[in-house]
Amino acid sequence: MKKFFCLLMIMVVLLVGCSPTKVIETELPESSEQSEEYKTLLSPNNKLGIVRKPYAADYSFINPGKMTELPSYNPDSDEIWQIDLRSSxxxxxxxxxxxxxLIYADFDSKTQWPDKLPDGFEPKMIMELGKNPGLGLRELHEKGITGKGIGLAIIDQGLLVDHIEYKKQLKMYEEIHCSDENAAMHGPAVASIAVGKTVGVAPEADLYYIAETHGVYNEQGEFDWDLSWLAESIDRIVEINKTLPEGKKIRVISISLGIGGEMNDYEKVFDSIEKAKQDGIYTIYVETDRYLGLDRDPLKNPDDVNSFAKGRFWKNIRYNNDKLLIPMDSRCTASPTGVNDYVFYRDGGMSWAVPYVAGLYALACQVKPDITPEIFWSYAFETSDTISIDNSNEEQLGKIVNPVRLIENIEKMK
Incomplete structure (x- = not known):
């Protein structure tokens, strides 16, 4: 799993364009270090705002010109992006x-389709289904359970700050040791999954965002992990939180990364996570708690629990029904290619599950302000669903999160 995330992170960096960006000048603390490769831009005097507006990404290079043939999908391969049709x-x-x-394709708003498509493959419908966070969440939103008044922080890659999915929710965008010149694919996706107005789990939560690069490229072109800047980013969120009024505090941080192993200074991250905990902030990352991500047939209803299956990256691994299962694959998110653009990702990876959990926690904080992570997870498991599955060595698949039952039960707590 860690190999998957490392590969995804490196691949994302390579996909980022290199055209110039719009920069808003800001006063930086004396301790801040900057270079041509990595930027640190903070809000001056803690007057939170948008310190930089990265340009949109351009993915026309993926399949330049008019495509002359469609790649074939190999179900026996673990290779990602096999049918990458973004901006093609x-x-x-x-x-x-x-x-x-085509049913395994990744594509976006700029993909140009031919007249001759197979029966049953409807890109617009697939994207609309993928925007739905699923499992009844929109039912909660209609009842006013939207995360309103709850601060949710994300530490990830460069963000297209004006995207319509989260522009109104975004209270702050800063950068700490950030190598991204343009908006990256990862940032808009995780932001929209967490707080997007149509895509998100908590569409009215306040978003505080720090773009940060988890290391450096050495002279050999290899990526060296260094999590000291991630720790600094968490500390920055704690600092910001102290300036926020009661009732508007940051309650959760989303970090789509597995932390530990051979990553330099990962211990500093855990120290910073503990500091955040003391300030009432719960930090969620890939291996925080017992959860995994789910797959969904792109043509099936996201609100129907029976539409889900084992996540694509672990589909061949035997599962003991001992983890909370979260929607992950076949998601349509904000795209970095334009402020009105969307992108459908057939494979998500745990990067997409982390902001989903963070959004759920924000909803829980709205209905019960004194909720703790321990209570949240206890109720999440107690209210989960188990389904029967066919064509598998296992007869059942569980424990699938039930957002409606989870929030309703938390709301009833005395």
Missing amino acids: DLTNLDLSERFED
């Missing part, structure tokens, strides 16, 4: 017989 022109192709390949 397929208008010259006849794809009427390629359903089994």
Whole structure:
């Protein structure tokens, strides 16, 4: 699993464009270090704001020009992005017989489709289904349970700050040791999954965002993990939280990363997480608690628990029904390519599960301000669902999170 996330992180960095960015000048503390490769930009005098507006990414290089053939999907391969059609022109192709390949495709608002598509493959419908956070969450939103008044912080990559999914929710964008010139694919995705107005779990939570790079590239072009800047970013969120009024505090931090192993200074991160805990902030990362991500057939209803299956990256691993299962694959999120653009990711990885859990915790904080992570997880497991599955060595799949039952039960607590 750690190999998967390392590969994803490095791949994301490589996909970021290199055109210039708009920079808002700000006064920096004397301790801040900057170089051409890595930027640290903080809000001056703790007057929180948007310190920089990275330009949108351009993914036309993925399949330049008009595509002359469609790649084939190999179900026996663990390779990701096998059918990567983001910002691609397929208008010259006849794809009427390629359903089994297209159903595993990644694509976005800038993908140009041909007239001849297979029956049952409808890109617009797939994207709309993928925007739904699922499992009844929109039912909670209609009741006013939206995370309103709760601060949710994200530490991730460069953000397209003006995207319509989260622009109104975004209270702060800063950078600490950030190498991203343009908006990266990862940032808009996790932000929209957490607080997006149509995509998100907690669509009215306040978003505080720090873009940070978890290390440096050495002279050989290899990525050296160094989590000291991640620890600094957590400390910065704690510092910001102390300036916020009661009733508007940051209650949860989302970090889509597995922390530990051979990563330099990972101990500092745990020290910072403990400081955040003392300030009432719960930090969620890939291995914080017992949870895993779920797959969903792109054509199935996200609100139906029976639409889900084992997550794609662990589909061949035997599962003991001992972890909370979270929607992860087949998600449509904010895209870095434009403020009105969306992108459908057939594979999500645990990076997409982390902000989902953070959003759920924000909802729990709204209905019960004194909630703790321990109570949250206890109720999450108690209210979860188990489903029967076919064509598998296991007969059942559980414990699948039930957001409606979870929040309703927390709300009833005395």
